[in-house]
Amino acid sequence: MTLVQAMPALARSYDDVVASKFIEIAVYKDFPPYSYRDPQGAEKGIDVELAQHIAKEMNLDLRLRWITPDETLDDDLRNHVWKGHYLGGGIADVMMRVPYDREYSFQTDEFGQVKNDLVHMFAPYQKERWRVGFDQDQIESLETLAVLRYYPVGVETDSLPDIYLLSVFNGQMRNQVKHFPDLMAAFEALSQKEVAALMGMQGQLQWLQVQHPEQKFQLATVALQGLHKLDWDIGLAVHNNYRQLAYALGDVVEAAAKNGVIEKINQKYGVSYLLPDLYKTTQ
Known part of the structure; x- marks a missing residue:
């Protein structure tokens, strides 16, 4: 051959x-x-x-x-x-x-x-900018990122949000980070109440918000402390x-x-x- x-x-x-x-x-x-x-x-x-x-x-x-x-x-x-x-x-x-x-x-x-x-x-x-979005049915308000230590959060596998959330707060969120092939799959999990929040690109999160008005999905304005690059x-x-x-x-x-x-x-x-x-x- x-x-x-x-x-x-x-x-x-x-x-x-x-x-x-x-x-x-x-x-x-x-x-x-x-x-x-x-x-x-x-x-x-x-x-x-x-x-x-x-x-x-x-x-x-x-x-x-x-x-x-x-x-x-x-x-x-x-x-x-x-x-x-x-x-x-x-x-x-x-x-x-x-x-x-x-x-x-x-x-x-x-x-x-x-x-x-x-x-x-x-x-x-x-x-583009990294943002966090959350399901208001599961989290009433998200004033600080530390709240997510108690809720499952969806991220795209091997993305910067994945790496960031695994290490922030000295790894306290590690067990709450759930991995998906892309943000669309993560949002589907959120709609099924399998995760309570997502972290990803602002553009994708806003588009998902518009595409699914039936979901009580909101973007938070929490500070992402320690993140090397917030936007690019x-x-x-x-x-x-x-x-x-x-x-x-x-x-x-x-x-x-x-x-x-x-x-x-x-x-x-x-x-x-x-x-x-x-x-x-x-x-």
């Missing part, structure tokens, strides 16, 4: 993209409210609608690449931005929902080499060789962030829009 290794996929320059009359944008599969298909198969989500806006502003057709997350974000960037999966399938012109974070961009491996030196991360379009900016990524494409995309995204386009998209999904720090300093 002979195994044939797929050749590295080739990224496309700005000129290649324009000449082809389409742009391929990678979004995560089954990731509401950012990118998903509704029961009728229609493409929905904040990232999907922003991708549509980008393509329209650049006078290009849009091709969405629906991707399944690998073990790490580094793997996703390798598979869909600069190299391609070893099984083949090519790469996208741009990937969405990538951290716009200098510390992450210049992370090094055990040999001191920058892990993602072939990736350019740019154009923040949204700030989300942006785009392209192959590092193609900065001209990044400049064109960045102009569209910056205008959409400043003129209210992205805020209106977020409002459609019940999500509060948090403007990235970059545009707060340049307005």
Whole structure:
């Protein structure tokens, strides 16, 4: 039996993209409210609608690449931005929902080499934030995080909330942390009274709140003491060789962030829009 290794996929320059009359944008599969298909198969989500806006502003057709997350974000960037999966399938012109974070961009491996030196991360379009939501049928009010020492809390396995809640208060919450494959599954458990609270991204929690008005689900304003990073900016990524494409995309995204386009998209999904720090300093 002979195994044939797929050749590295080739990224496309700005000129290649324009000449082809389409742009391929990678979004995560089954990731509401950012990118998903509704029961009728229609493409929905904040990232999907922003991708549509980008393509329209650049006078290009849009091709969405629906991707399944690998073990790490580094793997996703390798598979869909600069190299391609070893099984083949090519790469996208741009990937969405990538951290716009200098510390992450210049992370090094055990040999001191920058892990993602072939990736350019740019154009923040949204700030995301960690929040806690709770079921008012089970918890009347949540004034402090310490209350959750006495209630089961749902988190996505191996997420930052998972790690945080296992260690906060010197591990006193460890036995109350319940693990789920994603926040949607955790919310289903909450609706069945199997957990009393959730910790996850604000956008997802707000979307779940809007989607399930029958649930007495509220977001708390409790302080998350000791959390290394409460919020972070989300942006785009392209192959590092193609900065001209990044400049064109960045102009569209910056205008959409400043003129209210992205805020209106977020409002459609019940999500509060948090403007990235970059545009707060340049307005």
